[in-house]
Amino acid sequence: MIITVASGKGGTGKTTIATSLALVIESRPLTFLDCDVETPNAHLFLHPEWQERREIGVLIPQVDAERCNGCGICAQVCQYHAIVVIGDKTLVFPELCHGCGSCTLNCPEQAITEELHPLGFLERGYSDETIRDGNFSFARGLLNVGEPMAVPVIRDLKNWQFSPETEIVIRDAPPGVSCPVVESMRGSDFILLVTEPTPFGLHDLKLAHQVVNELRIPAGVVINRDGIGDGDLDRYCQQADLPILLRIPMRREIAEALADGRPLVSVFPEYVPSFRNLYSEIHYLVQEAQR
Amino acid sequence: MKIAVTATQPNLTAPFEPRFGRCAYFILIDSQTKDWQAVTNPGLNSRGGAGTQAAQHIANLGVEAVVSGRFGPNAFAVLQAAGIRAYEAQGGTAETLLESFLAEKLNEVKAPTSPGLHSGRGR
Numbered sequence: 001m002i003i004t005v006a007s008g009k010g011g012t013g014k015t016t017i018a019t020s021l022a023l024v025i026e027s028r029p030l031t032f033l034d035c036d037v038e039t040p041n042a043h044l045f046l047h048p049e050w051q052e053r054r055e056i057g058v059l060i061p062q063v064d065a066e067r068c069n070g071c072g073i074c075a076q077v078c079q080y081h082a083i084v085v086i087g088d089k090t091l092v093f094p095e096l097c098h099g100c101g102s103c104t105l106n107c108p109e110q111a112i113t114e115e116l117h118p119l120g121f122l123e124r125g126y127s128d129e130t131i132r133d134g135n136f137s138f139a140r141g142l143l144n145v146g147e148p149m150a151v152p153v154i155r156d157l158k159n160w161q162f163s164p165e166t167e168i169v170i171r172d173a174p175p176g177v178s179c180p181v182v183e184s185m186r187g188s189d190f191i192l193l194v195t196e197p198t199p200f201g202l203h204d205l206k207l208a209h210q211v212v213n214e215l216r217i218p219a220g221v222v223i224n225r226d227g228i229g230d231g232d233l234d235r236y237c238q239q240a241d242l243p244i245l246l247r248i249p250m251r252r253e254i255a256e257a258l259a260d261g262r263p264l265v266s267v268f269p270e271y272v273p274s275f276r277n278l279y280s281e282i283h284y285l286v287q288e289a290q291r
Numbered sequence: 292m293k294i295a296v297t298a299t300q301p302n303l304t305a306p307f308e309p310r311f312g313r314c315a316y317f318i319l320i321d322s323q324t325k326d327w328q329a330v331t332n333p334g335l336n337s338r339g340g341a342g343t344q345a346a347q348h349i350a351n352l353g354v355e356a357v358v359s360g361r362f363g364p365n366a367f368a369v370l371q372a373a374g375i376r377a378y379e380a381q382g383g384t385a386e387t388l389l390e391s392f393l394a395e396k397l398n399e400v401k402a403p404t405s406p407g408l409h410s411g412r413g414r
Contacts, residue, residue, distance in 0.1 A: 081340025
């Protein structure tokens with residue numbers, strides 16, 4: 001089962017919820033994927049020891065000026081306008097290229113070869129003492145600074161599983177509702193939307209909910225910092241038939257523990273039953289949806 | 292000489308559009324005859340690479356000089372490769388900008404003047 005933790009609004013507590021959920025689940029093998037490749041932070045709570053590292057990128061075209069006759073077909077087929085042909089000059093813009101290979105495939109002169117344009121890397125390892133049973137693995141992607149395209153890194157991360165028998169995957173998604181979030185959600189069995197009861201939290205939850213509906217994946221809500229803001233979030237969830245699966249109250253001690261890099265359920269064991277219950281609810285909703 | 296001015300509407304009197312890659316129209320004007328026509332910009336609704344697409348388009352149309360507000364790095368690289376000279380304006384219409392251009396009152400741009408809406412980087 002693949003559970004993706006997303007939010008819409010940033011800073012609502014995706015990583016707080018994702019890491020604590022992962023820590024209470026007993027099924028193995030379990031894989032935790034930090035898909036927020038621009039600013040991954042789940043490792044601060046799960047303390048993995050990195051064992052493997054792999055550089056990744058997209059294949060961008062290299063034009064052989066000798067062979068190129070400037071026909072311009074590559075520029076016409078490029079959906080991202082990453083190749084421009086001016087007279088007999090063919091210009092390639094690597095930052096615009098998605099590495100789809102259309103230009104290479106369509107070049108009648110076979111003047112295009114591909115070379116790897118590095119985007120970032122993937123890392124994986126096992127987590128700290130409490131869960132070092134060899135079956136709780138952690139992986140993350142890291143986009144190079146200045147690179148605009150997170151999606152290929154997330155896609156490669158998703159395909160970089162530890163073992164094919166993995167029972168449970170928890171994906172910690174980036175904030176927002178743009179392409180990297182859609183890529184993180186795609187293929188999930190359940191999406192847990194973490195939000196807060198403020199107008200911002202609600203506004204962005206509605207956007208995230210639209211994406212989830214578009215992808216036709218069952219979803220539920222965790223209300224973090226409960227007690228602040230107003231009742232509009234509750235009303236929306238009720239109207240939209242979006243189940244509220246867990247509420248975490250606004251408490252200074254929680255914020256202090258998290259700022260210290262300690263997972264919620266480790267510092268406040270009274271939340272362990274709540275998170276176990278959250279997992280059971282998700283399990284139930286996934287089975288319901290599959291019926 | 293064929294000149295292009297980035298415009299918000301397909302006429303000579305509407306305000307010009309300061310964004311090169313995302314302008315709605317190019318007003319193409321013959322500097323000798325003053326004949327003009329408006330062409331749509333394929334980059335307007337492009338998901339990415341609007342600047343390169345717009346520049347490729349006017350290069351194909353045989354434009355030799357273009358007047359706009361800002362030029363992103365990718366668009367500028369294409370304009371340079373095509374030998375299209377880029378001129379910078381603050382405001383006006385296609386009509387008034389043509390006059391300023393002919394009176395040599397516009398600054399020629401020698402380097403990109405904008406990071407681009409998407410910073411010239413796709414998204």
